[in-house]
Amino acid sequence: MPEVHPEFGRLMTAEEYAREWEENARHFEKHGFYTMPLERLGKPKAVLEIGCGSGRSTLALAKKRHRVVAMEINATAARSAHDFLSVNGIRTQLTDALPSAHEVEKGAAQVIIVTGNILADDALASGTDWHPDAVICWFIGAQLDVIAAFFGKPTIKLTSDDVRMYRLSLQGKCYEVGRKMLHGNGLVQIADRMRLASWQDKDQARDELVQTQSELAGPDFQISRSSTFLSRVSGGFDGSSIQYLTQSPDSNVRVVTSVIATKR
16 A cells, blocks of 8 residues: 655655646646746757656647757656657657757757656766757656655655755756756756745745845856746646645745746
């Protein structure tokens, strides 16, 4: 019988998590979560997406004619994303290694999905001569077993602080990958969810977001208030049994955020 976590409920297998994440992705799509960061992204030709889930965010990118290399740690989700994109008319390839520049720029696939863990395998970012114009991470989530492995502790002992710190660690890794891989003055975009007690708190929240992401990014990236956006959304954050935790769980105003960091 599956273990039950006192805070997060029944622990899911990788397959169960992938199915539940697809429900979340449908919810994000329905309520326009992908629209705001996509509009702010601009027109990079080639994008490295960290965490494609079931492929709905990737489809939004592909429809804007971006070439996308998407990394996904959950093998079930990666296969589902491949099938979903293919059914929607996007030429898609599934692999376990980052492609070469030739494969991305001259290959038949518009989207290449890589099954792998960017946090655990630095070789994934160093084993290619391809340089994207943008690295993005939108509304990242992770199975509890993956987070527990990252911290080296039993899943049943995970806390909400561990989950938040994992999310920040992964966002920090996006900047590290950006330093290694980006073309010239390419960009990193982090899109996430936030709760506010009142929409009047948005200016303070923006300032705090700039500070947090600047600390994660380090001196090699420029982040400003003018490149940091908050947008109110309807509905909840989740369309499934996956729980998303924020620092203000009792706040009623739900917001999606987009931070653009430009490489110096």
